[in-house]
């Protein structure tokens with residue numbers, strides 16, 4: 473049986489940074505839909521061209537397409553050795569959560585925990601702007617797009633916190649502090665799911 477985790481939080485909450493540390497510590501397959509979309513954009517593939525306008529505006533890519541991308545990414549790594557799946561930036565809507573639930577049931581896998589990184593609006597805006605200055609990510613440089621992504625988070629994604637809390641698998645962690653401190657907080661929770 474694998475151990476499968478969702479890393480959850482607003483844009484700029486540090487999911488990508490923390491996911492890389494968790495992947496290494498627990499030998500997980502790191503699945504970031506945002507990373508896949510950016511890779512396809514860079515390759516200028518047909519998928520990349522299809523999702524560009526959503527990413528550029530800070531809007532969510534449609535659920536069905538995002539789910540297909542997630543499945544393809546899992547399939548691409550099916551020969552790899554890993555102890556579980558680490559979802560980063562997925563799910564972002566209730567419909568996505570339901571698709572994930574159905575998929576995990578079908579492959580006979582649990583969703584063990586949803587780790588929520590709690591970071592204030594001011595701090596996420598500060599971090600995204602900082603990242604945009606060096607990464608050149610176009611969705612990180614415009615204040616309007618950053619505000620859009622936060623709006624999308626609050627309206628479409630935040631309801632998932634209640635959804636997972638009701639299932640008893642939500643664990644909130646303070647997402648402010650040093651990268652190492654936050655990693656430790658996540659491990660304090662995640663350790664118990666790995667024997």
Ligand code: ADP
Pocket residue numbers: 482483484487505506507509526527530531532533534538560561562563564568611621
């Ligand atoms: P951040 O967490 O900083 O917003 P991501 O890399 O997770 O960055 O996502 C970047 C963009 O990719 C999102 O703004 C959205 O357009 C798209 N995206 C990523 N994951 C999803 C998803 N699960 N559903 C729909 N769109 C997504």
